[in-house]
Amino acid sequence: MDKERVGFAGVGLMGHGMARNIVDKGWPLSVLGYKRRDAVEDLVAHGAREVRSARELAENSDVVVLCVTGSRQVEALVEGPDGLESAGVPLVVVDCSTSEPASTTRLAAALAPRGITLVDAPLSRTPKDAWAGTLDVMVGGDEDAVARVRPIIDCFAGRVVPTGPVGTGHTMKLLNNFVSLGYAALYSEALMLGAKAGLTPQVFDSVIRGGRMHCPFYDTFFTYVLERDRDAHKFSLSNALKDLTYLAGFAQAAEVANPVGAAVRNSFAQAVAGGRGADYVPMLSDIVGAANGIAEG
Structure with a gap:
């Protein structure tokens, strides 16, 4: 079975190591850069492709992983101009940020009619664990969606704990x-x-x-x-x-x-x-x- 195309936004202290594990373990990866040019260039050198907008990230992905500061940044990436939802394509969005649960549940409900499923998968441990692929991940969401993205999460996780419906992870x-x-x-x-x-x-x-x-x-x-x-x-x-x-x-x-x-x-x-x-x-x-x-x- 072919591996799904993965998009990644937020290659900071945690995200860089997570994304490297994804691409190094054979998943087709597109990455949206922001401040960390060194991280983007490293990922491209290891086989990722760079995109210029969240819309383009969605157009080239089946699953998009977000690892940004919090809910305001997640909302901007998803709902903002040229955001993920503007591409009009079905997606699973995995939010590994530490986000506000009320924002997560609102966003999940708003995206569902557009064919976009949101899974919250925040992280515990350190950037060293992100590089080692040994992060703890708390995962909230629909069981089928969680099962679908689990092989991607396993690229950077040492322990995955299902927490219940969407929002419970956050x-x-x-x-x-x-x-x-x-x-x-x-x-x-x-x-x-x-x-x-x-x-x-x-x-x-x-x-x-x-x-x-x-x-x-x-x-x-x-x-x-x-x-x-x-x-x-x-x-x-x-x-x-x-x-x-x-x-x-x-x-x-x-x-x-x-x-x-x-x-x-x-x-x-x-x-x-x-x-x-x-x-x-x-x-x-x-x-x-x-x-x-x-x-x-």
Whole structure:
């Protein structure tokens, strides 16, 4: 059976490795570039073809994978001028972005009459895992559509977890990020308090590492804290704030109290408001420390 034609938009920190896995594993790939010319040129050198618009991407694809910042970018790619739907062709769109669940379900309903099926498939883990093909993927959507795109997702996934109907993947992603970013806020404040008491990050690490609170997120966070490796966890503070803002909107729509979420969001909002949005999540430890009179490093 011939492999379906795959389109890819969003070849950034995560998307580049994902797209390389797709093309290297033999799928016909078209790619829509934006800022990362180096990524586009690398993919073309490995057999992909470049297109100039989302409409052209749709015209040359059976399945289109999106890996962009969030819902506004997804909506623009799908519904904007020369967007995917303007091509008037049947498609399955796989949204691997961290998107707003309400936008995802609205978009899915609007696209269905046009022969376009939306599957939400957000990601967990790091850009290194994207290159290694070992990402965790949460997949929401129609069972037949999910089965159809599963071989493509398997190109870059080590673990795939079906979550239910369309929109549930993005909801689960927000909950996943709430937990992980909550850890980041807790680590940062705990390190600051420890420093006030004369406890070094090394002492803190010697207690946590190998114990019940040790986890892979801790590893990447503390690779920065202890080794000052800026690339240990390449997820920006501004993107973290975006995800926590989506979570706040979800809680508000559900008419529930979300006080811990609000506190975590405020930690990131302060960092971004202070001009540090382009820094990565583990650097929150420096920002919280500096706000309390502790020098970075």
